[in-house]
Amino acid sequence: GVPEVPIRPIAERRVSRQIQVGPVAVGGGAPVSVQSMTTTRTSDIGATLQQIAELTASGCQIVRVACPTQDDADALATIARKSQIPVIADIHFQPKYVFAAIEAGCAAVRVNPGNIKQFDDKVKEIARAAKDHGTPIRIGVNAGSLDRRLLQKYGKATPEALVESALWEASLFEEHDFRDIKISVKHNDPVVMVNAYRLLAEQCDYPLHLGVTEAGPAFQGTIKSAVAFGALLSRGIGDTIRVSLSAPPAEEVKVGIQILESLGLRQRRLEIVSCPSCGRAQVDVYKLADEVTAGLEGMEVPLRVAVMGCVVNGPGEAREADLGVASGNGKGQIFVKGEVIKTVPESKIVETLIEEAMKIAEQLEQDGAAS
Ligand code: SF4
Numbered sequence: 001g002v003p004e005v006p007i008r009p010i011a012e013r014r015v016s017r018q019i020q021v022g023p024v025a026v027g028g029g030a031p032v033s034v035q036s037m038t039t040t041r042t043s044d045i046g047a048t049l050q051q052i053a054e055l056t057a058s059g060c061q062i063v064r065v066a067c068p069t070q071d072d073a074d075a076l077a078t079i080a081r082k083s084q085i086p087v088i089a090d091i092h093f094q095p096k097y098v099f100a101a102i103e104a105g106c107a108a109v110r111v112n113p114g115n116i117k118q119f120d121d122k123v124k125e126i127a128r129a130a131k132d133h134g135t136p137i138r139i140g141v142n143a144g145s146l147d148r149r150l151l152q153k154y155g156k157a158t159p160e161a162l163v164e165s166a167l168w169e170a171s172l173f174e175e176h177d178f179r180d181i182k183i184s185v186k187h188n189d190p191v192v193m194v195n196a197y198r199l200l201a202e203q204c205d206y207p208l209h210l211g212v213t214e215a216g217p218a219f220q221g222t223i224k225s226a227v228a229f230g231a232l233l234s235r236g237i238g239d240t241i242r243v244s245l246s247a248p249p250a251e252e253v254k255v256g257i258q259i260l261e262s263l264g265l266r267q268r269r270l271e272i273v274s275c276p277s278c279g280r281a282q283v284d285v286y287k288l289a290d291e292v293t294a295g296l297e298g299m300e301v302p303l304r305v306a307v308m309g310c311v312v313n314g315p316g317e318a319r320e321a322d323l324g325v326a327s328g329n330g331k332g333q334i335f336v337k338g339e340v341i342k343t344v345p346e347s348k349i350v351e352t353l354i355e356e357a358m359k360i361a362e363q364l365e366q367d368g369a370a371s
Contacts, residue, residue, distance in 0.1 A: 008264040011236040016207045019136040019180055022086025022107035024061050026182055027207025027239040032265050034256035035209070035242040036249040037064040037090065043071035045078050051249065056084045058250040059257050062240065064088040064110060073097045076104035088138065092145075095122040102129045108182075110138040113169040114145040120172055127178035136180040137173065141166045142213055143187040157187060159196035167203060181206050182239065186213035190228035197232050207239035214244060221245040222255050226262075233263050270299045273321055274307040281309030283327035283346060295354040301364045303357060306335070323356050325349050336360070 018028025026033060036055050040047040042065045052063050067073055067089045073096075080087045086107030091097045092115040101109045109130070113120075130137055143157035147165050154161035162185035170181055183206045187193040193212050201208065212228045215221030225243040232238045241259070243252040260266040274289035275281075289307045296305065306317045306324030318324025318335040325332040332349035333340050336356055344352045 010234045010263045010265065014201055014236040015205065016239055017179065017205050019108075019182055019207055020134075021062050021088065021136060021240075024086055024107075026209075030239070032233070032238060032260055033061040033240040034059060034253055034260065035062040035064060035088075035240055036060045036252045036256075037066070037242070039249060041072070042066055042079065043069065043075045045075050048075070048079055049082055052079070052083045052085065052087070054250055055253060058253045060085060060250075060253040062086050062088060062107070064090045064242075066090050067097045067101060068092070073100040073104070076101055076106055080105045080107070090140075095126065098122075098126055099129055102126075102133050102135045105133075106135065108136045108138060110140045112140050112142055112145055114141065114147045114165065123169075123172040124176050127173050127176035130180065131178055134180075136182065137178075138182045138184060138209055139166050139169045139173075140184045140209070141169075141186070143192070144213070157192070159185075159187075159192055159199050162187065162192075162196040163199045163203065166200060170204065170206065179206075182209050183207075184209040184211055186211045188212060188214045188216075188224075190224050190231075193228050194231045197237055198235070201235075201237045208237060209240045209242065210238040211242045211244055216246060218245050218247040218251060221247070225255065226259050229259050230263060233259075233265060268302050268304070270296050271302075271304045272296075272307060273304060273317055273324075275309050275313065275317070277309045280312055281327075282329060283309055283332070283349075285309040285327075288325075288327070288349060291350045292353050295350055296357050299357065299361060301361045303360060303364075305353065305357065307353075322360055323353060325353060 013029055016027035019026050024033050038048050038051045040051050042048055055063055063085055076089055088108040088110055089101030089106040090110045092112050098109055141162050146157045150161045150165050166183045166185050185196040185200055190212055210229055212224045215224045229241055241256050243255045245252050261268045272293050277285035292307055304321040306321035308317050308326045311326055311328045315326045318326045319338040324335045330346050331343050333343050334352050
């Protein structure tokens with residue numbers, strides 16, 4: 001296949017210890033992984049596995065499932081066994097489900113200490129069970145469910161309060177010699193969230209799961225997550241990410257992957273370099289860019305395709321890309337690796353680009369297989 005080498009990562013990664021979420025390494029220089037969470041009732045095993053399959057197809061590497069009832073806990077073993085990607089059980093309120101999830105063979109368990117009554121008393125048993133099964137724990141602190149003691153101490157969910165809560169819980173596990181931990185300190189405000197993770201990153205070497213919680217509908221949530229993750233990953237902070245959107249979970253995965261590709265933390269795949277269009281455009285750039293994007297969706301090889309509205313920047317950008325078009329006068333000049341290979345009428349631009357992209361992809365795959 002095509003080599004998976006990150007191109008120009010934006011920053012040196014923070015040195016963190018490594019944990020293993022099933023087959024996916026998190027921290028310790030492992031590639032930043034993308035997670036999401038199912039929206040089905042976990043007890044509905046068929047629907048949950050179906051959604052996990054869709055998430056897997058969209059590139060999700062780790063999936064989390066909620067576990068609010070005994071029926072959900074009972075479903076975990078089958079889901080964990082049949083899922084193609086590691087399953088993390090998400091537990092609030094009930095320590096007994098933590099044990100159930102570990103027994104069920106989940107790849108990890110997320111606990112929210114602020115939401116688990118008498119959690120502190122149970123840590124010893126949880127640490128023992130998790131250790132016996134090699135199950136890592138995510139300590140998932142959330143602004144909305146901060147420990148009451150800390151809420152009183154700090155007045156609200158400040159970065160310091162979130163970090164103190166997380167490190168306190170981690171220290172309880174450490175007392176039992178358990179360090180198979182990753183941590184999140186989520187807040188819906190990217191500024192608080194970024195400051196919390198920066199503080200946390202200085203104070204421990206646990207791998208960090210990044211998330212802006214309740215980030216909102218797709219547009220707002222995408223921007224909040226991209227800005228916050230960008231601010232952290234550009235300092236090397238973050239080992240796995242979850243974009244939270246009030247939208248289907250596969251959308252979260254697409255956004256997460258795009259964020260990592262944009263930061264050079266992951267091999268870029270299809271990248272459309274299209275101009276915003278302006279008064280000089282001689283073609284409907286939006287439509288053309290959408291059609292080319294749709295036509296090339298699912299392409300597995302790194303490919304930069306330029307779609308330009310006119311000849312001002314058009315030929316320059318089209319030449320820089322693997323493939324491109326510069327439009328003008330009802331025609332499109334098609335470029336491959338900097339050379340104009342043909343000029344086609346506007347109506348043939350999309351199909352010609354797709355054809356040429358396929359040829360390049362085949363060539364890249366052959367080269368990859370040969371190397
Ligand atoms: Fe405008 Fe041409 Fe630049 Fe597109 S490439 S933004 S149409 S000048």
